[in-house]
Amino acid sequence: MKRSSVLAFAMVGGLAAVSLALAQTKPEETEVWKPAVPVVAPAQDAGGAPADAVVLFDGKNLDQWVSALDKSPAGWTVSDGVITVDKARGNIETKRAFRDYQLHLEWRVPANITGSGQARGNSGVFLASTGPRDQGYEVQILDSYGNATYVNGQAASVYKQHPPLTNASRKPGEWQSYDIVWHAPVFGADGALTTPANVTVIHNGVLVQDRAVLAGETVYIGKPSYKAHGPAPIKLQAHGDPSEPISFRNIWVRELASR
Numbered sequence: 302m303k304r305s306s307v308l309a310f311a312m313v314g315g316l317a318a319v320s321l322a323l324a325q326t327k328p329e330e331t332e333v334w335k336p337a338v339p340v341v342a343p344a345q346d347a348g349g350a351p352a353d354a355v356v357l358f359d360g361k362n363l364d365q366w367v368s369a370l371d372k373s374p375a376g377w378t379v380s381d382g383v384i385t386v387d388k389a390r391g392n393i394e395t396k397r398a399f400r401d402y403q404l405h406l407e408w409r410v411p412a413n414i415t416g417s418g419q420a421r422g423n424s425g426v427f428l429a430s431t432g433p434r435d436q437g438y439e440v441q442i443l444d445s446y447g448n449a450t451y452v453n454g455q456a457a458s459v460y461k462q463h464p465p466l467t468n469a470s471r472k473p474g475e476w477q478s479y480d481i482v483w484h485a486p487v488f489g490a491d492g493a494l495t496t497p498a499n500v501t502v503i504h505n506g507v508l509v510q511d512r513a514v515l516a517g518e519t520v521y522i523g524k525p526s527y528k529a530h531g532p533a534p535i536k537l538q539a540h541g542d543p544s545e546p547i548s549f550r551n552i553w554v555r556e557l558a559s560r
Contacts, residue, residue, distance in 0.1 A: 348407060348478065350553035357395060357535070358384060358552040369394040369536050370433045377539075383409075386424060386546035388539045394430045398532035401557040404428070404481040409548045410444040412474030416544040418450045419443065422473065423540040424547050425460065428483045428500065430536035431518060431528070437536055439519040440481065440502055440510075442547065445470040457504040460519045465502070465509035476550070477505055482557075485532070486515075492529035 342352035350356050357365045360382030366375035369392035376390035410422035422444035427437035438459070445456035445468055452464035457479070471477050480503040487496035502510035517525030537549065 348405065348551045350405070350551075351555065354553040354555045355397070356553045358549065360550060363393070365395055365397070366393045367396055368392075369430060369534075382550060384549040386537075386539050386548070388541065388546055391539050392427075392430075392434065392536050393539075394427075394534035394536040396534070398534055399429075399554060399556060400485050400532040401559050402483055403555040403557060404483065404535065404552075405478065405554075406481075406552040407476050407478045407550050408442055409476045409550075410473040411545040411547065414444055414473045414545055416542065417448060419454060420542040421448050421544050422547050423538075423542045423544065425538040425540070426479065426481070427519070427536035427538065428481065429485055429498075429530065429533035431530050431533055435519065435521070435538065437518060437533070438498060438500075438515055439538070440479065440500070442538075444473055446472045457502055457509040459500060459502075459510060459513055459515060461521070462516060462519075462525060463510060463513045465504065466511065467507060467509055469504040469507035469509060471505060479504060484557075485559075486527055488527075488529040494527045494529075497527070 344351050355365075362379060363375040363377065363384065367373060368375055368390065375393040377387045377393060378385040404426075406426065408424070414422050422442070424442040425439040426442065427435070427439050430437045441454060441456055441458045441460045443450070443454070443456045452458065453461055455465065455468065456470050457465035482501040484499050486494060486498040489495050498515040499512045500510055500515065501508070501512050515525070517527045519525065535554065539546075
C-alpha cells in the first residue's frame, strides 16, 4: 500500500473512532450533579474568616487560648485588636484540638527590631502541639527581610526540614500572612506511622511550601521523628531570643475532612 494510502486510511480510521465515541457518549453522561457541593460564604474582607471557620482570635480576647505549659489562661497582651507575645509567659495553644485543617494567621515583626539571624523576631506556629514547650511541627516565623540565617530556619520554612521555595518576606513593621493547609500524620492501631504529615504554606500570597512531606516532629538538634498522637492543639511560640516580641492578628481555622 502506498504511503499516501496508509495515511488516508489512518485518518479515516481515526475520524471513525472519534465519531463512534461521540455517538456513544452524551454530554449528560459525564455530568455529576449529586451530592451537591456544600455552600460556604466567604469573608467580606481580605484575611477575614469564612462562614464555617473557627475564629481563634477576633481582636478582642484570648478566650480560645491557654498556656501550653499548664493550661492556665493565656497571658499574652491583647490591645487594639492585636496579640503581642509575652516571652515570660511562654507558649500558648488553642483550647481545641484539630486534625486536618486550613489555617490563616497574620503576624508582624516590630519596626524597631534588633538582633540578627535567629535572634530577630523569632517565633513559630506549631501545627500540632504535642508537648508544652517546643514539641510539634513548626512553621518558622522570623524577620527574613535582608536577615541572613540558615535557609531551613528562615521565615516560612518547615523548621530544620524544608526551606521555603522563595523568600516572600515583607520588611519589619508590615503585616504578613500565612495561609496553611495541614494534613496530620496517620498512625495505625499499633502506633506505627502509616502516612506522614504534609503541609502547604502560602506566605503573603506566594506559594512557599507545596505539600511538603515531614520526616517527623520539629527538633532543634538531631533528626526529626514521629511519635503517635491524635488531634492536637495549634501552638504559637514565645521564643527566648532577646529581640522585641512579635504580634499576631486575624487567626482562624477551617477543619477539613480527614483522610
